[in-house]
Amino acid sequence: MGRIFEVRKSTMFARWDRMAKAFTRVGKEIAIAVKNGGPDPDNNPALRRCILNAKSANMPKDRVEAAIKRAMGKDKTDYEEVVYEGYAPHGVAVMIDTATDNTTRTVANLRMHFTKGGGSLGNSGSVGFLFNRVGEFKVKNAGQDLEELELELIDFGLEEIGEDSEGNIIIRAAFSEFGNMAKALEDKGLEVISSELKRIPTTTVELSEEQAKEVLELVDRLEQDDDVQQVFYNLK
Known part of the structure; x- marks a missing residue:
């Protein structure tokens, strides 16, 4: 039973790692898209694509909005x-x-x-x-x-x-x-x-x-x- 639990735990952590990596990747794409085309997805096709990919990666909407705000802030990463x-x-x-x-x-x-x-x-x-x-x-x-x-x-x-x-x-x-x-x-x-x-x-x-x-x-x-x-x- 303990071995089964360890395998399941390992699988769960691997899934979390993949999700975290996907969120990081989309977050960087959002930062670059906002830098190049602004924060309005209606006027920024690249940002629309990022938001679409965020949805595909099951990234929560509030995290997407936070990434856009962060990309506009003074402490943004270029x-x-x-x-x-x-x-x-x-x-x-x-x-x-x-x-x-x-x-x-x-x-x-x-x-x-x-x-x-x-x-x-x-x-x-x-x-x-x-x-x-x-x-x-x-x-x-x-x-x-x-x-x-x-x-x-x-x-x-x-x-x-x-x-x-x-x-x-x-x-x-x-x-x-x-x-x-x-x-x-x-x-x-x-x-x-x-x-x-x-x-x-x-x-x-x-x-x-x-x-x-x-x-x-x-x-x-x-x-x-x-x-x-x-x-x-x-x-x-």
Whole structure:
């Protein structure tokens, strides 16, 4: 009985850790969006996206409002969005999106993570060419015809459309068309569950289970860093 309780407690703490990390990530995104476009979501598409993602992450409304107020205050933290690149073990390319108020600390921490994980932090441009940056939207499936929807969205930068394992519609648009696609989905009255910018690998590396485990351990280490927002890699 005690062992079962320990397992459940461990699972509960892991879930809390993931939720706390998600809230921190959204909070930084809100701070950056407010800094660049102001606190009014009606006039700030980036902030609207952040609020949408906060809802998707089950972040309470009062915490979202507090994050917006904090971003306008005198004691606000100025975050800088910086992208880092490197290699995980076995030649797997890695890209890391960060939001940091201290790039010296961030670089030092990332270098440590790569070194301990058997990889290496690279220079800007070392692996970026292996990824395409796209906007990805998760839309509630209300019985839409995907072929018809594809035709309707093709003029707004649509690159891919499909469904995820939960039956939601996944729409990918060119990075430069992210705003146009967001507006098109809004104008069509589609319920967008979440939207984010992603880096999709153009080629992938296939490894053995043991080798893949080494790569994913490094990815997990990177994702736990407070300055890291998202980690992308080309492991198949």
